[in-house]
């Protein structure tokens with residue numbers, strides 16, 4: 606689908622500071638030599654051999670690139686600029702966002718007003734709507750993967766499509782796993798993931814934006830998984846005393862165990878708490 610450049614990455618880009626790292630990838634700020642533009646480069650290790658535990662299979666890494674290319678352009682989804690490949694790694698050159706994680710923005714403000722939270726959730730819903738229209742599911746939606754485009758600006762971009770999938774009708778996708786705090790019950794039960802799996806995560810993000818607390822988080826992953834499987838959460842008066850019933854209803858429609866009964870992204874875009882007023 607895309608053309609992969611096999612010449613040396615450093616002939617085209619200057620590598621600058623680290624932006625973050627994950628299990629098999631490290632993200633660095635880079636500057637394109639002949640334009641001076643800055644990007645975020647995601648360096649992903651390739652598995653040495655089939656049996657190797659470190660790194661990812663080549664086609665798994667390129668799946669993320671294919672999905673990003675299919676989704677571009679959308680104002681709330683990060684764009685892919687270039688792909689490089691060498692013996693040990695594949696490098697995805699991605700749009701750089703300067704505003705930092707929504708996660709940090711909340712941390713600084715502790716909680717947001719319902720209007721502000723609804724504006725962020727509306728943008729996440731618009732990006733997710735674009736994905737779901739193409740049968741693409743993100744599977745790792747969480748505040749760390751929602752970035753502000755610029756500091757003190759409220760436009761957001763969804764990043765990190767590393768475990769996203771294009772759902773094929775007759776090919777139930779099971780093996781992926783997101784971040785325990787944000788995964789839906791079907792992921793824990795290793796049942797097929799669907800577009801509804803992202804909707805559960807949007808419920809968790811909304812709950813956190815409004816309260817600063819995480820609805821299912823336990824002291825251990827096992828406790829968290831039990832809370833999720835039993836849909837055991839509540840609107841603690843300590844955090845939700847001043848939260849509108851509409852906001853709680855929006856969240857309640859997403860914390861539904863049966864994925865088929867869970868609100869879809871279109872239901873959410875039409876929910877009175879969100880519908881642009």
Ligand SMILES: Cc1ccc2c(c1)c1c3c(c(C)cc1n2CCCN)C(=O)NC3=O
Pocket residue numbers: 624625626632645647683699700701702703704705706749750764765
């Ligand atoms: C300014 C800044 C700081 C940290 C960044 C990024 C940008 C960033 C970016 C991306 C990814 C996958 C991770 C990123 N990280 C790592 C942490 C993301 N949760 C990305 O795709 N574009 C970014 O700007």
